[in-house]
Structures are given as structure tokens and as C-alpha cells.
Amino acid sequence: MASIAQPQIQAPTLPKPQAEESGLWSWLTTVDHKRIAKMYGISAFLFFLLGGLEALLIRAQLSRPENNVVDAQRYSELFTIHGTTMIFLVVMPLSVAFFNLVVPLQIGARDVAFPRLNAFSYWTFLAGALILYIPVLFSLPGIFAHAAAVAWSNILGSPLLNGVQPWFDANLPFATVVPDQGWYGYAPLTESLFSGREIDFWALSLQVLGVASMAGAFNFIVTIINMRAPGMSMMRMPMFTWSTLIVSILIVLAFPAITIALVLLTFDRLGGTMFYRAFSLTDGTLVTAGGDPMLWQHLFWIFGHPEVYILILPAFGLVNEIIPVFSRKPLFGYAVMVYATAAIAFLGFGVWVHHMFTTGIGPTPVAAFSASTMLIAIPTGVKILNWTATMWGGSLQFTTAMLFAVGLVSQFVIGGLSGVMHAVVPVDTHHNDSYFVVAHFHYVLFGGSIFALIGGLFYYWPKVFGKMLDERLGKIQFWLQFAGFNLTFFPMHFLGLAGMPRRYSTYSFESGWWFWNIIASIGALMIAASVLIFLINVTRTTRFGRQAEANPWDGSTLEWAIPSPPPVYNFRITPLVTHRDQLWHDKYDRVQESAGRPDQVADTIVAIDQLPERSPVGVAVAEAEAEEGHIHLPNPSYYPLLLSIGLFLLAFGILVNNPHIQLGFFGIPIISAFGFLLLVTALYGWSFEPAG
Amino acid sequence: MAIAIEVETARGAGHIDHGGHGHSEHPPTSTGLDSRKMLMWLFLASDCMFFGTLISTYMIYRNRAIELGTPPYPNEIFDIPYTSVSAFVLLMSSLTMVLALSAIQRGDHRGLRIWIAATALLGAIFVGGQFFEFTEFTHEGLGLSTSVFGASFFVLTGFHGAHVTIGVVWLLSILFISLRGGMPAEKAVDVEIAGLYWHFVDIVWIVIFTLVYLIPYADGPEGVVEEAPHAFLRLVTVGERFLAALPF
Amino acid sequence: MADHGTHEHHESAHEGAHATNQMYVRIAIILAIITLVEVVIYYIPTIRSVLVPALIVLSLAKFLMVVGYFMHLKFDSRLYRFMFASGLVITLGVYLALLAMQWTRGYWFPLPAA
Numbered sequence A: 001m002a003s004i005a006q007p008q009i010q011a012p013t014l015p016k017p018q019a020e021e022s023g024l025w026s027w028l029t030t031v032d033h034k035r036i037a038k039m040y041g042i043s044a045f046l047f048f049l050l051g052g053l054e055a056l057l058i059r060a061q062l063s064r065p066e067n068n069v070v071d072a073q074r075y076s077e078l079f080t081i082h083g084t085t086m087i088f089l090v091v092m093p094l095s096v097a098f099f100n101l102v103v104p105l106q107i108g109a110r111d112v113a114f115p116r117l118n119a120f121s122y123w124t125f126l127a128g129a130l131i132l133y134i135p136v137l138f139s140l141p142g143i144f145a146h147a148a149a150v151a152w153s154n155i156l157g158s159p160l161l162n163g164v165q166p167w168f169d170a171n172l173p174f175a176t177v178v179p180d181q182g183w184y185g186y187a188p189l190t191e192s193l194f195s196g197r198e199i200d201f202w203a204l205s206l207q208v209l210g211v212a213s214m215a216g217a218f219n220f221i222v223t224i225i226n227m228r229a230p231g232m233s234m235m236r237m238p239m240f241t242w243s244t245l246i247v248s249i250l251i252v253l254a255f256p257a258i259t260i261a262l263v264l265l266t267f268d269r270l271g272g273t274m275f276y277r278a279f280s281l282t283d284g285t286l287v288t289a290g291g292d293p294m295l296w297q298h299l300f301w302i303f304g305h306p307e308v309y310i311l312i313l314p315a316f317g318l319v320n321e322i323i324p325v326f327s328r329k330p331l332f333g334y335a336v337m338v339y340a341t342a343a344i345a346f347l348g349f350g351v352w353v354h355h356m357f358t359t360g361i362g363p364t365p366v367a368a369f370s371a372s373t374m375l376i377a378i379p380t381g382v383k384i385l386n387w388t389a390t391m392w393g394g395s396l397q398f399t400t401a402m403l404f405a406v407g408l409v410s411q412f413v414i415g416g417l418s419g420v421m422h423a424v425v426p427v428d429t430h431h432n433d434s435y436f437v438v439a440h441f442h443y444v445l446f447g448g449s450i451f452a453l454i455g456g457l458f459y460y461w462p463k464v465f466g467k468m469l470d471e472r473l474g475k476i477q478f479w480l481q482f483a484g485f486n487l488t489f490f491p492m493h494f495l496g497l498a499g500m501p502r503r504y505s506t507y508s509f510e511s512g513w514w515f516w517n518i519i520a521s522i523g524a525l526m527i528a529a530s531v532l533i534f535l536i537n538v539t540r541t542t543r544f545g546r547q548a549e550a551n552p553w554d555g556s557t558l559e560w561a562i563p564s565p566p567p568v569y570n571f572r573i574t575p576l577v578t579h580r581d582q583l584w585h586d587k588y589d590r591v592q593e594s595a596g597r598p599d600q601v602a603d604t605i606v607a608i609d610q611l612p613e614r615s616p617v618g619v620a621v622a623e624a625e626a627e628e629g630h631i632h633l634p635n636p637s638y639y640p641l642l643l644s645i646g647l648f649l650l651a652f653g654i655l656v657n658n659p660h661i662q663l664g665f666f667g668i669p670i671i672s673a674f675g676f677l678l679l680v681t682a683l684y685g686w687s688f689e690p691a692g
Numbered sequence B: 001m002a003i004a005i006e007v008e009t010a011r012g013a014g015h016i017d018h019g020g021h022g023h024s025e026h027p028p029t030s031t032g033l034d035s036r037k038m039l040m041w042l043f044l045a046s047d048c049m050f051f052g053t054l055i056s057t058y059m060i061y062r063n064r065a066i067e068l069g070t071p072p073y074p075n076e077i078f079d080i081p082y083t084s085v086s087a088f089v090l091l092m093s094s095l096t097m098v099l100a101l102s103a104i105q106r107g108d109h110r111g112l113r114i115w116i117a118a119t120a121l122l123g124a125i126f127v128g129g130q131f132f133e134f135t136e137f138t139h140e141g142l143g144l145s146t147s148v149f150g151a152s153f154f155v156l157t158g159f160h161g162a163h164v165t166i167g168v169v170w171l172l173s174i175l176f177i178s179l180r181g182g183m184p185a186e187k188a189v190d191v192e193i194a195g196l197y198w199h200f201v202d203i204v205w206i207v208i209f210t211l212v213y214l215i216p217y218a219d220g221p222e223g224v225v226e227e228a229p230h231a232f233l234r235l236v237t238v239g240e241r242f243l244a245a246l247p248f
Numbered sequence C: 001m002a003d004h005g006t007h008e009h010h011e012s013a014h015e016g017a018h019a020t021n022q023m024y025v026r027i028a029i030i031l032a033i034i035t036l037v038e039v040v041i042y043y044i045p046t047i048r049s050v051l052v053p054a055l056i057v058l059s060l061a062k063f064l065m066v067v068g069y070f071m072h073l074k075f076d077s078r079l080y081r082f083m084f085a086s087g088l089v090i091t092l093g094v095y096l097a098l099l100a101m102q103w104t105r106g107y108w109f110p111l112p113a114a
């Protein structure tokens, strides 16, 4: 055991680092994890609003039988884009925003291990999102025009506006290339025989988004393993950091499967291969092509099931932070929680066939994967138990964040139970492709992920922006959202069991499904209202919000030891970690422990900065920095942005390719060639960029 | 508990990567391991999954040309002696790579340059060989859209070839930096990381060579397999052709 | 995951002590010989029945030698071993299961081939 730093070491007086830069250029070139977190968060929230708009259109269409708010084609586009948006452009990036914000602070680091890679991750995410959304944005006017035309002719009996939507479709670029095949893009629907350019947009967008996710995930694994403050052993890490680590491992192992699956799909569509094509049409006759649509389903769900854990584990991580703080108790069963998370991640790779029970895959796979799916519910149940036990006997404070966290616990139980019901194969045969499945995944994704992420926004808002969100509006939002959510999605269980299939644009009156459908649509409006309240809350808070202290919730992890909002350099002096709930230990335990002792230790760990801890190494680094005259931070860089632009152009060039914009030889799209050049240049510039 | 604070773990808060080639002093990380090397290992773990997906796709479709009767068939088209030489070339490039690393770790810059150049050359020979193989196959009628066997073969080996190509460019960059005097012994880890990538590409080829080329196809290659002496004769010819193609 | 905290990787990463150039050359020779053996047994009709297992064992040996010695994994940090192994194990597990399912399912082609 090394010796403890001598008490007489003086806290070095650090020169104040230059004021944080502002202006557009500083944002474009930033590598600061907190700014990247904000950009991720804001983008994800904008997509949340767009995805919500699409959901409202879906619910409007289904609100009564044989409705015509949107036509069947538009309806397919809407549910495809809604699903893809919510999964890839909302829940994932919002989780990544929290990773970026929280992880470096929780482990006591100045930034992530590879700050530029982090910036690259964000810009690439934006590039992928744009590829998907360029067609969507151009198709929205047509959708609204159609709705207006229908309303006009229903109310006034005149077909005046009927020509508007076709006009938009014909004249707006990209308006007709909105993907319409569903978020899991089953072959052979995605083959060129049955679809058009829209699938290329979808496929390339997901590939680019995959690059972004993987870049971020690699970075977080290295950061968490290598950048922890002294004394923070793995088993002293806060649970959110653990969740980030495990989710990142899932990302780097799951995304390759879909990336290759999409590459093969792109080859099928643009390169003439037949990976997913069982039959093709040659001279008007069907012939065996040799490919197998089942391969797509396998590869997609080999990614897809780990993906659902990528979506839920960050939310669990947030709940792991929120519940103990507002129960005024350390998390019950920390180690078990860690192992349960790891077990879920590991088992998550062994259950994918439960999405394929009804494909006729055969009794052995069905039995094996049914068993593994039931198995995975066990570690999930363990978590529920731990949260309940954490709250048990605690002095509960129902702040908005806590309400949302407890909301997750209750709603996720419902979703988890319907998941276990799907695991029972005879039952799933009835559920499959019905609204029952829609109910299941909304209970886990909305009642689970989104609830916790919104709770996380309330919990971390003061840390990021230095202002407290209004608690009264927050509680109104919660109850409205909670009620609206259950009103929308609980009836879908009934609808599914009554036989209502998913993805049909309408239904007949005789089916009897209209009652629960109108209820669900009313619930959707309530959810919309709750989101509106949140927006009002944010605006009000920005204007008049109460200033937040460093630790407004009396949290126990390191991020609460520094001011709100945190300075650019996070910690002036790298903290020394001695306990899992460090701040609680410092505040509550040490007083008792050091009472009556000739305690050098209590002297050693005197408050230097905001933080009541310091470490020999941290002090040494700080002294060195004081000598140099500044705190050492990574330099801003524009190469990440350039690299992402290159990637965007590379993909976009393929999408808008036509004979007029090709290079003379090989028919290479000019835009792609330019993108590739930019990419290579940026890569070299990046690797030779001088030190920060 | 408060007395016995464990400070033995104090290894600094980790270092931030400030860019490829500026700083040489690396503050210690929590594990004492180099962050960029760790990044490479993680990437390789993930790359296992990339290649796993492609290899499985191939394994699912490898017999389909034969089953459906859509020639050319794998057991006719593969030239085992030729590919054995390629496999050997790539294998030996792993040796030269590791020698390059060991040279720079000893501060032997000349050694580094020679061995890196050799590795890049061997890699380039491999890629060139693959290019010839692909053109041969195309002449014999195997294309991307001939059969799913052909498609999965080209996509798998092409993806691997792209990896090798990137590796060659990377090695040449290192050679260039070293020639400009920018690769001191303290930066041996830069070479080591490139080496990890390079060896990984080699082990993937070890797997591909076995699963794609050597393991027999559906109807068994009995009828098609060359007589052993004949094959060895051809192996010698292939070797001679390679030697003749070298620029010295 | 390495849950014993941060102090268990002290003696990581100094492979120079474990591997020398002679050893690298020796390994390369063994690798070359194994490759030769693989190609030779491919041409011997009498051992056809054990060809596949033999090839798999031989290439596995090559694989492990390159990873262990050339990539230094044998001497390097346990953490690297854990990382690479988890990628490998998940890949193998997932794709062996996939192949088992696809191979036993057979393929149905009632129409003439393209």
C-alpha cells in the first residue's frame, strides 16, 4: 500500500482557464463531451417531436374505421419512419447524450478517451439522420395536403384541394422515396422487385447511423476502463457508468450483424446479387434465385434483440441513479445489479429467434429459443426486485425524476410480462404481428426507455444548464403522460387478442375494433399535451428558472461534486475515490468515523475545490498544470466534421446517382467520389493534427 | 475504514488522446494500458462479428450453386495451389510485421523501415493476387449475380481484400512517417497497433482459406480434384510466375 | 469484467521479455509447415473422411499461434484477452447456432434455377 499524500501539500492555485468559447465555429469544432451531449440531446429531442407527429398521424388515421386521413401508402411510410425514428434517432441518441454528459463526470475525468472520435460520432449520427429525413421532410407537405383535401371535401363537399397532394409528390424532390417497408425491413419486400429507391435511403441511413453508434461505443468502453479517477475500481463505479459500459459492448458486437446485413441488401439492390431473393423474374417466368429471405430475418434479429437491450439498459442505468437518491438509500444489491446487467447483455445474444417463431423454423430452434427467452426474464426480474428493495423503507421523495423512474418500474413490469407471454410459443403464434406485440414493445420502449430518459432529463437538467426545471409542471406532465400512455397502449392488448393485425392502414366497422382505437387515439392526444407541457417548462425554466446549486438533489456520485453547469475542465483536481457513494460517504459517514480519532486521514482529504477529496496524482497533475499556466484540455478540431461530411456525401452520391453526374470511367457517382476524397483528406489531417 | 484508504490504485486519471503524433509523454491510465491499443483490440473483437456474419453467409450458400446446378461450381473454379501461395504470402507478412515491431522497440529504425516495406509489399502481392483471381473467375463466368455462391464468395473475400488494402496504406504511411524521422522508439505502440490490425487480417485469411477453399463441397471434389503430383507441378509454376513478376 | 479494480494489470505489456526474433521465425516456420500440411492432405484421397476435422484443427492451431505470439496476446494484459475472447465467443456462439438452423432447415426450390 502506497503512502497517503502528506497533509501539508497545499492546494495549487490554478489559473482560471480561458472563458468558454462561443459562436457557431466553436460548436462545429467542439470536442467537449458536455457540448456533444447537448447536441446529441437536442437533435434527439427534435426527432422525438417529429416521431411524435408521425405517431399522431397514425393515431388520427386509426381513430375511426375506414378513415382516410392518409392513404395506405402514406400509412406504411408513417409507421416505418416512426419506428425507425424512435429507435435510431430518439432513444439511442438520447441515451448517448446521457453517456456523454454523465460518464466522464461520474468517473472523474476531464473528457472521454478520444474526444475527436466523440465529435465524429455526433456528426455522423446527424449525417445518417439527414439521409433518412431528407425524403420525409419533403413528403410532409403532401401528407398535410392530403389530410386537408379530405377534410375539405368531407366538410364542404368540394374536391377543391384534391390536386394538391399529387402536385407536391410530383414537384418536391425525394417526396416519393420515403421508406415504407417497416422498421425491420423484411426481405423480400426490400428487394428491387417489390420496392424502389426508398429502401436505398433507409439502408444507407442505417449504415451511417451504425458507424456513429460504434464510434461512440468504442470510445465509451475505453473511457470507462482507462479514465477512471484513482481509487475508482470497477465495483465502485456508479451504476449508470456500468450500464454505459455494457451497452457499449452490446453496440460493438451487435451492429456488425446489421451493417453486413445491410451491405448484402445494398448489393442485392444495386449489385445484382440475390442474397435475400428466393425467386426472381426472368423473361416473365419465376425462377429459383438461390437466396433466402430467412437470412435477412436472422441477421436482422441477431442485431435486433441486443438492440432492444441497447435501448433499455441506459434507461435502467438512469433509474439506478435516480431511485437511490430519492429513497435516501444506497442501491440495494449493487453487485447483483452489475451481474444482472452483464447477464442480460450476454443472454441477449441468444434469444433472437423469438422474433421468428412463426416462420416455420422448426421445433428444435423454437423450443431452444423459447427456453432462452424465458431465462432472460430472470435477471430482468432481479432488477425490478432490487429497485423495489431500494425503495423499501427509504424516505421517498417523489420529485418528477423519481416519478418517472418509478413509472418505468411499474410500466416495464407490464411490458416484461407480455414479453414472457410471447416466449410461450403457442401463445406467440396468436400474438405475432398483432397489436398485442405493439402493446408489448410500447410498454418496454415508451413506458420503459422514454419514461426513464425523461426522468433523466429532469434529474440532470440542473447539472447541464444550471437551472431547475419546474417541479409542479413536471408533475403535471408526468401524470398526464402516465395516464395518456396507458390509455393509448393498454387497449392494444385487447385489440391484439381480438385479432387486429399491426400495419394495416384501416379496419372495418364490423370488426368491432373501433372502440379501443378511439380510446387509444385520445390517449395519444394526452401524451402530446404532456410533451407540450414539457416544452413550456423548458422555455419557462430558461427564462425564469431557479439557479441550481452544485448538488440540488443531494446525489452521491462525483458529477454532483462540481458546480452546475460544470466548468469546461470538469474537475480542477482529479478526485480520489474511496467509496461507492462517495459524496454521501464524505458528507455523512466520515463525520462519524473520524469522531475522536487523531485522524490524519480526515486532514488529508480536505476540501480543495468544490470536491472534498483529492488524490496524490490529481494534486501532482494540478501542480504541473499550474506551472504550465493552464488546465490541459484537448484542442477543438474540424476534422471530425469534415470526415462526417465526407461520409455523408459518399452515401448521398450513391442515392442520387444518375448517368449525368457520374465520372466518365466506371460510372462512379461524382458526389461519392468527392465525398471519398474529403474522407481520406480528413482522415489524414486528423491523424497528423498536432497535439492538443 | 476511513483510516485504511487504498491509495495503491492511484494511477492517474487517465490520459486523453491529443492526436496521433504530437505528444509522446502519456500520462498513466487507470489500467496502465494504452488507450489506443485497447481501442484496436475492441475494434478487432467487433470485426470478428463483421467477418463472422460474412463467413456464415458464405457457409450457408457455399453449396448452393452445386445444388441448383448453376455453374461455375466452387470445386472446379478454385485453384488451390495458387491460393495456397497467396495464403503463404500473407502468413509471411505477419512475420515481417512482427519483426518490424521488434526492430522499432529496439530503436532500430533501419530494421523498422525494411520490415514494414516488406510487409506492405507482401500485402500488395496478396491483393494483386486476389485481383487476378477475381478476373480469372469472372472470365470463367462467375460474377456477383451468377449465383449466391459467387455473390457470397466475392463479398466475403472482397471485404477481406479491402481490409488488406487499408492495411497496406496504413503501413506505407508508417514507412513514410519513419522516413521523415517521425517514428521514434517511444512511439513503437503506433506500429504495434497497425501490427495488431495486420495480424488480424491474416488470421481471418487463415479461416477463409480453410472454410472457403479447402473444405470439400457438396458432391465432394473427388471427381474434380487434380492428381497430387500434377498439383505440385503447378505449384512450382505458380512460384516461378511470382518470381518472374518481381521487379528484380 | 475485471472487477478487482485498477491494480491488477501491473505487469502488462512487456512482451520483449517473452518473445525474441528467433522465436518469431520459428513460429513462422511452423505456420508455413502447417499450411503445407493442409494443402497436402487436401490432395490425399484416402483420408477424405477425416479431412474436415483435420483442417479445422490445423487452422485453429494457426489461428491461435498468430494471436498468441504475433499479436502477443499470450503475454499481454488479461483485459485484452478478455475483450478479444468475448468478441470471438459471441461470434462463434451466434453463428454456429445460425448455421445449425440453416443447414438443417434445407432449402426448397420447386422452380427451375435461374
Ligand code: HEM
Residues within 6 Å of the ligand: A184, A308, A309, A311, A312, A354, A355, A373, A374, A376, A377, A380, A415, A416, A417, A418, A419, A420, A422, A423, A428, A431, A432, A433, A437, A440, A441, A444, A445, A448, A449
Ligand atoms: C422480459 C424481457 C423481454 C422478453 C421476454 C421479450 C420478448 C419478446 C418477444 C418474444 C417478442 C416477439 C413477439 C412477436 O413478434 O411475436 C418481442 C417483441 C419485441 N420486443 Fe420484447 N421482450 C422483452 C423485453 C423487451 C425490451 C426491454 C424491449 C425494448 C426496450 C423490447 C422490445 C421489443 C420490440 C421492439 C419488439 C417487436 C419487434 C417487432 O416485431 O417490430 N422487448 N419481445
Ligand SMILES: [Cu+2]
Residues within 6 Å of the ligand: A304, A305, A308, A351, A352, A354, A355
Ligand atoms: Cu427480442
